[in-house]
Amino acid sequence: MVNNGVLQLVQYLLRRIVTIILALWLIVTLTFMIMHSVPGGPFASEKKLPDVIKRNLEDRYHLNDPLSKQYINYLNNLIHFDLGPSFRYEYRTVNDIIKTGFPVSAILGALAIAFALVVGLLAGIISALRQNRWQDYLAMVLATLSFSVPIFILSGLLMYFFAYKLQILPSAMWGTWQQAILPTLALAALPTAFIARLMRSSMLEVLQQDYIKTARAKGLSERVIVLRHGVRNAVLPVVTYLGFLVTDVLMGSFVVESIFAIPGLGMWYVNSILNRDYTVILGVTIFFSAFLMLMNFFVDLTYVVIDPRIKLVDRKDV
Amino acid sequence: MSMEISPQMFKRLEHDGQPAEETLCPSVGYRQNVWLRLKQNKLAMTGIIIIVLLALLALVGPHLSAHSYEEQDLLMVNQPPGGSYWFGTDALGRDLFARVWYGARISLTIGLLTSVICMVIGVLYGGISGYLGGRVDEIMMRFVEVIYSIPFLLYVILLMVLLEPGLKSIFIALGIVYWQNMARIVRGQVLVLKEQEYIYAARLLGAGTWRILLRHLIPNTMGPIIVSMTLLVPEAIFTEAFLSFLGLGVSAPMASWGVLASDGIQGLRNYPWQLFFPALFISITMLAFNFVGDGLRDALDPRLRR
Numbered sequence A: 001m002v003n004n005g006v007l008q009l010v011q012y013l014l015r016r017i018v019t020i021i022l023a024l025w026l027i028v029t030l031t032f033m034i035m036h037s038v039p040g041g042p043f044a045s046e047k048k049l050p051d052v053i054k055r056n057l058e059d060r061y062h063l064n065d066p067l068s069k070q071y072i073n074y075l076n077n078l079i080h081f082d083l084g085p086s087f088r089y090e091y092r093t094v095n096d097i098i099k100t101g102f103p104v105s106a107i108l109g110a111l112a113i114a115f116a117l118v119v120g121l122l123a124g125i126i127s128a129l130r131q132n133r134w135q136d137y138l139a140m141v142l143a144t145l146s147f148s149v150p151i152f153i154l155s156g157l158l159m160y161f162f163a164y165k166l167q168i169l170p171s172a173m174w175g176t177w178q179q180a181i182l183p184t185l186a187l188a189a190l191p192t193a194f195i196a197r198l199m200r201s202s203m204l205e206v207l208q209q210d211y212i213k214t215a216r217a218k219g220l221s222e223r224v225i226v227l228r229h230g231v232r233n234a235v236l237p238v239v240t241y242l243g244f245l246v247t248d249v250l251m252g253s254f255v256v257e258s259i260f261a262i263p264g265l266g267m268w269y270v271n272s273i274l275n276r277d278y279t280v281i282l283g284v285t286i287f288f289s290a291f292l293m294l295m296n297f298f299v300d301l302t303y304v305v306i307d308p309r310i311k312l313v314d315r316k317d318v
Numbered sequence B: 001m002s003m004e005i006s007p008q009m010f011k012r013l014e015h016d017g018q019p020a021e022e023t024l025c026p027s028v029g030y031r032q033n034v035w036l037r038l039k040q041n042k043l044a045m046t047g048i049i050i051i052v053l054l055a056l057l058a059l060v061g062p063h064l065s066a067h068s069y070e071e072q073d074l075l076m077v078n079q080p081p082g083g084s085y086w087f088g089t090d091a092l093g094r095d096l097f098a099r100v101w102y103g104a105r106i107s108l109t110i111g112l113l114t115s116v117i118c119m120v121i122g123v124l125y126g127g128i129s130g131y132l133g134g135r136v137d138e139i140m141m142r143f144v145e146v147i148y149s150i151p152f153l154l155y156v157i158l159l160m161v162l163l164e165p166g167l168k169s170i171f172i173a174l175g176i177v178y179w180q181n182m183a184r185i186v187r188g189q190v191l192v193l194k195e196q197e198y199i200y201a202a203r204l205l206g207a208g209t210w211r212i213l214l215r216h217l218i219p220n221t222m223g224p225i226i227v228s229m230t231l232l233v234p235e236a237i238f239t240e241a242f243l244s245f246l247g248l249g250v251s252a253p254m255a256s257w258g259v260l261a262s263d264g265i266q267g268l269r270n271y272p273w274q275l276f277f278p279a280l281f282i283s284i285t286m287l288a289f290n291f292v293g294d295g296l297r298d299a300l301d302p303r304l305r306r
Helices: A002-038 A051-060 A067-079 A092-129 A133-148 A153-166 A178-208 A211-217 A224-232 A234-260 A263-275 A280-304 B030-040 B043-062 B098-130 B134-149 B150-161 B165-194 B197-204 B209-220 B222-245 B256-266 B273-300
Strands: none
Touching: A002 A067, A002 A280, A002 B134, A002 B150, A067 A224, A092 A133, A092 A178, A092 A224, A092 A280, A092 B098, A092 B256, A133 A178, A133 B273, A153 A178, A153 A234, A153 B222, A153 B256, A153 B273, A178 A234, A211 A224, A211 B165, A224 A234, A234 A280, A234 B222, A263 A280, A263 B209, A280 B150, B030 B043, B030 B273, B043 B098, B043 B256, B043 B273, B098 B134, B098 B165, B098 B209, B098 B256, B098 B273, B134 B165, B150 B165, B150 B222, B165 B209, B165 B222, B197 B209, B209 B222, B222 B256, B222 B273
16 A cells, blocks of 8 residues: 555655746746747847848848748757857857856855854754743844845945955955855855744744653753754644745845856856846846746755655744 | 424523623624734834835825926936935936825835735736636646746836836836736635635625625635735835836936936945935835835734744
């Protein structure tokens, strides 16, 4: 006989995979439609191109084929991971841009996520254990403040105080560990605050449970009670936030990389928006969407494996 | 054999002039109750006062200054705060005080209107989905699920690249991102409420779907809707600021706080006040709305309170 739990898991996975494929198709089609509703076409610019050159360019990129043929062509290229050339930079394809930019962004993102998890979890646990004492108030005031400052303002303020006023940290560029400190802090602030608040409320709830009383009654040491029985159960809601965490960090990276002049994919993306470099905007958007959906899928998998009882928590519930 | 109930079994009592039962405290309705609880929440009340003050300043602020928000004075470029320029001037010699309060109008309008737009769409979508139930509900919610799994901010960016820059595009874009959450909340509430007796009673009396939805179900879901509307305001202001940073906000000479702050970033090294003033008011607004939202949630559902 097939185990009922396994069957449910498989059903859930299939449902998720179908959703992802549907969403990806929607994204790709939407992108295609957007691409073709660009006013004046992608070659319209301030400088008017001679008609012959324009026609040649359009022929080169098959813009004069019937739409259905273009659509199939486009899907075919995507299946082969070909996102096409940039319209602004010669000799550069969207794939090149992703290849050079993404590793930088990935390192910055990983640093920020690591910081957010370590500091956020610690702050949450400590404020739950010291509820209504100064440690709790300090952590929660800091968390509330991080919630109310948009990331580009926070980046600006950090840069102003630490790089310009105190002059103890570099204000821009990428390569040394000093250069990574400010961007990581700016990028990690919001997720850290969120994790701290989530962990605090979840930990407070767990500490009131009967099994904690049982553990106390058995005479277990406080360390074992907090770590093995408290934290392990309280951390589950935080796992459900990880998918949003990746999204938050990715969106934040656009801003942080632009302000601190870090040559990651986020900065490229923002530049391509400012330059209206349509193929790069669209290609990178598709890349980001697929990446985020995959990450979310992995996060979901993780917590289904960790705890089958877990329910999907909406971030607004916190 | 059944027992007969006869009048002899009852004795008539003399009325002693006292009321048979009495309510000692004045009866308090649901809304009053919520208001009473909210009044006790200091943070929430501070938030309300701040929001009222900000709204007043947004109305009169631009007129308090001797300069208009769009008046350029190229001899007074990048002046520090002082003189007739209380918050200093920007790179084109425009008065920051007037611009900050003008920006407050735009930012607060964006926050409030987005929240209303999402409320209308979400209530209709979620209400219909939850009330009709069955297959319709399944299809409608699957659609929301698919949309929800797409990182929609990316698509808002795309949309903004294509649409004419301006307030209307921002409303369209923000409306698209934020309605789904409202739809989910309303649907969840309606699913629970529609099984209640008073709905059966209404249906028995011949009320149609629309009447039940609009007169009976939605008014009773107002609590959670108002809470999420309050929390949506700062989120919309936040997102608009993010879009402004990408150069996709309202266009000059109009200015939201987001536009002002991202302009301020450019001259940060030498003219920090150009960032500080808009940054200060964005943050205060975020705090105020979040306090009120949290306070309302506690006041509407005291069981949630810890």
